[in-house]
Amino acid sequence: MKFSTYSWLARTDPADVARVESKTIISTPNKRDTVPIPKESLDGTLGKWLSPEDLQKALDERFPGCMKGRTMYVIPFSMGPIGSPLSKIGIQLTDSAYVVASMRIMTRMGEAVLKTLGESDDFIRCLHSVGCPLPLQRPLKQNWPCNPEKTLISHIPARNEIVSFGSGYGGNSLLGKKCFALRLGSILAKREGWFAEHMLILGITNPQGIKRYVVAAFPSACGKTNLAMLTPTLPGYKVECVGDDIAWMRFDKNGVLRAINPEYGFFGVAPGTNNKTNPNAMKTISSNTVFTNVAKTSDGGIYWEGLEDEVDPKVKITSWLGEEWTKDSGKPAAHPNSRFCAPAGQCPIIDPCWEDAQGVPISAIIFGGRRPEGVPLVYESFDWKHGVLVGASLRSEATATAEHKAKVIMHDPFAMRPFFGYNFGHYLDHWLSFAEKPDLQLPKIFHVNWFRKDKQTGKFLWPGFGENCRVLDWIIRRVENENIQMVFSYILFDQQLID
Numbered sequence: 001m002k003f004s005t006y007s008w009l010a011r012t013d014p015a016d017v018a019r020v021e022s023k024t025i026i027s028t029p030n031k032r033d034t035v036p037i038p039k040e041s042l043d044g045t046l047g048k049w050l051s052p053e054d055l056q057k058a059l060d061e062r063f064p065g066c067m068k069g070r071t072m073y074v075i076p077f078s079m080g081p082i083g084s085p086l087s088k089i090g091i092q093l094t095d096s097a098y099v100v101a102s103m104r105i106m107t108r109m110g111e112a113v114l115k116t117l118g119e120s121d122d123f124i125r126c127l128h129s130v131g132c133p134l135p136l137q138r139p140l141k142q143n144w145p146c147n148p149e150k151t152l153i154s155h156i157p158a159r160n161e162i163v164s165f166g167s168g169y170g171g172n173s174l175l176g177k178k179c180f181a182l183r184l185g186s187i188l189a190k191r192e193g194w195f196a197e198h199m200l201i202l203g204i205t206n207p208q209g210i211k212r213y214v215v216a217a218f219p220s221a222c223g224k225t226n227l228a229m230l231t232p233t234l235p236g237y238k239v240e241c242v243g244d245d246i247a248w249m250r251f252d253k254n255g256v257l258r259a260i261n262p263e264y265g266f267f268g269v270a271p272g273t274n275n276k277t278n279p280n281a282m283k284t285i286s287s288n289t290v291f292t293n294v295a296k297t298s299d300g301g302i303y304w305e306g307l308e309d310e311v312d313p314k315v316k317i318t319s320w321l322g323e324e325w326t327k328d329s330g331k332p333a334a335h336p337n338s339r340f341c342a343p344a345g346q347c348p349i350i351d352p353c354w355e356d357a358q359g360v361p362i363s364a365i366i367f368g369g370r371r372p373e374g375v376p377l378v379y380e381s382f383d384w385k386h387g388v389l390v391g392a393s394l395r396s397e398a399t400a401t402a403e404h405k406a407k408v409i410m411h412d413p414f415a416m417r418p419f420f421g422y423n424f425g426h427y428l429d430h431w432l433s434f435a436e437k438p439d440l441q442l443p444k445i446f447h448v449n450w451f452r453k454d455k456q457t458g459k460f461l462w463p464g465f466g467e468n469c470r471v472l473d474w475i476i477r478r479v480e481n482e483n484i485q486m487v488f489s490y491i492l493f494d495q496q497l498i499d
Contacts, residue, residue, distance in 0.1 A: 014321065020167060075126075130168050175386075200228040256358030319332075367446070
């Protein structure tokens, strides 16, 4: 794939390639406000807590003099359309130009935000440093400043603060993203009566011209971006993208659940993305894109696993580690968590209402994950409370987005396991509480699984990608209370029908 103008390739230190969940903490006076207390001898997986006293000691150890010799950047940014009643403002201090460039894409940033904020102190305070003052104490790896031994990503709900040290990687340093939009966002949502969720938002229009919006929660690298930018195979259907990763949702005065995408860009996983799996993403990233930890080609292009058919076989490839690479190298050319960061407005199927200040009306909520066996293609919950149970029971194969080994089935409730800002039990209470509120038009809740495999061949039973429109069609028809059975009229890979 050739670079267009105004794109940039960044390579990180190999020690700084993903979210660092083990070093990501919430600090509250009461531990139980943050995490459920597991049984003795068991390690909890639903968040990490640190006392305010211990956190202050850790910060005092790290931050004095940490930006010496570097440029400090001040980033005023809005999560969501500027001025929307569903949006929130943050101000981030950082010493990373990479963060500035990425935040410019991922958030609405600049003077308009300051004008909207005015004299108010109602904003989220975000402090970030790569933790490498000048002169350097050790040589840089791939010209990427970081301090992985001292990395700490901390959230302080009582002060509406996020403090991040040591990492320059996106999820740890772009503080508007997971830190603000999900961890602190979920706390704000609990306080104020709304939802901050790890969900895509899309609109689907059927051949009759009826359009419905749905949100869907999948763990990272489980196909959110592909679904959000889906190209339907069913004739007469159209899918439009509102967002591919995060949804902020609030019931309006008429009881309708409305959602905004608080982000302004896409921070997608590169490997596996190509013109077959996601042509709309490929068009989106054709210019004005920051690429991280992908490989580059000798003709001025980029490369990652999945682009084998789209790269001239004669070109030379340099891996994300700066090494000459061939298919016989025995390791991937691009890091499994390599990324593209591109403006959402460049997406060819961006929804015309994606920046609507009031949000788009949500008809269905979908949960899903990578489950090679035991979980059907799609099912509908009985009611809202059962749907909450479905979300709470979500499990999926671990991915390369964090420091976990792939292929391990992990419990990932609501696809929020790394992003809960407060006690999961209280989070469930929050979701369940809406069942008791009158006059709300509660969306139907569904579960999908694109990743079921044939035990003999190891091949996926469902073709996925554009064919997922068939499942969305069934979901929307169930939203309309149509009494239908799921029937698929074609044979899959090995002549087996879906159960």
